[in-house]
Amino acid sequence: MFLFLVVAMVVVVAAVTLVVVGGGDGAGGALPEAAPEQLVDPLPVTRPVGRADLEALRLPMALRGYRMGAVDDVLGRLGAELAERDARIAELEAALAGVQAGTVGGAGLFGDAAFEDAPASDASDDGPRS
Structure with missing residues (x-):
């Protein structure tokens, strides 16, 4: 029984390793490189920033939160x-x-x-004339 569990575990580990290393999608290639996330819709330059602009603003994400450069740009513009x-x-x-x-x-x-x-005005008038 112990020998059966060891063989099963080796087969499962080998299968997982082949899927991870081989790509597993059948195309034989690695995952495509993702383009770095950039600030797609910056704040308007030609007019003052409004509430709708801030509500629609989506800052790009980084590994640990938001990208510092994008946040600094937005905060600098709002401060100005x-x-x-x-x-x-x-x-x-x-x-x-x-x-x-x-x-x-x-x-x-x-x-x-x-x-x-x-x-x-004449004070002697008692009322309107008819």
């Missing part, structure tokens, strides 16, 4: 766009604060003149 948007928001907020300050400070100048130029 966020900094640009923050600067634009600060610029618009400063402009808005200037306009609001001018409106509050100049309200007395223009508001009083509008009432002085308006014709005075």
Whole structure:
């Protein structure tokens, strides 16, 4: 019985070895080389990045996670766009604060003149004329 198990084990190991070494697909060739995975759909260059762009983005995988170069490129682009948007928001907020300050400070100048130029209504009128 022991001899039968040893022979069976040798046959199985030999068959597995032949399949692995020989290719096992009948073509007699090895597996084709896989092309390295690249970032297929990069972020748009001609317009700002939107939410849909980030949702559709698929980073290429490496042996242990994502490819560092692709991740660095995406994070660098997003960081630059966020900094640009923050600067634009600060610029618009400063402009808005200037306009609001001018409106509050100049309200007395223009508001009083509008009432002085308006014709005075006759206080003796009791109501509409028929």
